[in-house]
Amino acid sequence: MSIWTSCRHSKWRARISPKRLILAAVSSRPLVRAAVAAGHSVVAADLFCDADTRSCATRTLTLTYRDGGFDRASFFRELLPTLAGADGFVFGSGFETQPDLIEMVARDCRVYGNDAKTVAACKNPVMFFSQLASLGIAFPETRHALAGSPEGWLCKRIGGSGGVHIRAASDTADDLHYFQRQVTGEPCSLLFLADGRQVMAVGYNRLLLAPVEAQPYRYGGVVSRAELLDAVKGEMLQAAQKLTATLHLRGLNSLDCMVDGDNVYVLEINPRPSASFALYDAGNHGAALFDAHLLACEGRLSEPLPAEPAQAHLIYYAPCEMSIADGYDWPEWTSDLPAGAASIKVNDPVCSVTASADTADSALALAEQRLMWLKQDTHQFLEF
Secondary structure: OOHHHHHHOOHHHHHOOOOEEEEEOOOOHHHHHHHHHOOOEEEEEEOOOOHHHHHHOOEEEEOOEEOOEEOHHHHHHHHHHHOOOOOEEEEOOOOOOOOHHHHHHHOOOOEEOOOHHHHHHHHOHHHHHHHHHHHOOOOOOEEOOOOOOOOOEEEEEOOOOOOOOOEEOOOOOOOOEEEEEOOOOEEEEEEEEEEOOOEEEEEEEEEEEOOEOOEOOOEEEEEEOOOOOHHHHHHHHHHHHHHHHHHOOEEEEEEEEEEEOOEEEEEEEEOOOOHHHHHOOHHHOOHHHHHHHHHHHOOOOOOOOOOOOEEEEEEEEOOOOEEEOOOOOOOOOEEOOOOOOEEEOOOOEEEEEEEEEOOHHHHHHHHHHHHHHHHHHOHHHEOO
């Protein structure tokens, strides 16, 4: 029996009836693929509308992005008119600086995810870090103005995502940014399900950077099955539990931390499915995990997913202008592929590279080898 057929007849599919969904994110492909694998029909809205997304969705809508969020005019023009007749709306990244867009959608369509108030609370540094302090959760020292030297401090945009908004602090600041003391350690995350009261861990991950001079903390990828101390995992899960009970988180969420030995410093909550979503339930193309997200948003936690091999996901960023020829034979381990002939700007994502192995280190090593090979093979498309 195929994955697609068995998934539809599993206990997961028996608990969620097929729905007509609208999915919106900066890059919606992993969610779209999972939703379609679970038997739902999907209208997808994102910045890229890549070939993978178009092949899965019944319809795609291209949104534009500026100043850390979706362009409101394109959002109103492209997405809002599609809400009529939809059974639900599922969102990923892109709404952190404009949670009111979620509220607007909720007036006409059921939202599967955290409400606008919860997203705003997670992304308002005054509210969020005050909440961490009251709950006894450790985090790097955070300020909204620097009285002394900026050395050792980072400047972050409120509601920013993908790491492109983070830079070394300077003496200048505005209402859109805050300061956080730099701490040593490795960036890690916990992907978890929440029903508004309780949480269930999906997996612990290592977050990877792909730095360039102007964006030293740019997101580079993620690998699952991070080898962390049990005490560290317990502390991360406890933090997720405390925040869920306080903020009433629902569905899939990601807790991002810096881990230094047995010390854990919480950086943020991403109150929506994160990039690590694509690392889990890979055998079902994410179908079971997607439906688990819908169930959790309805207040029901599903059973834990079975153990899986480690998965690594890396972003291939264009080192300079590129013109990808139509018909290029993309390897099967690539995704988020350009649609047809494509012109790609320097530092824009070209595609994603994936790999699977028994351990996180082995999966990452294989993904890095594949990324290196792909860069060499696509060198012909560089515009010097």
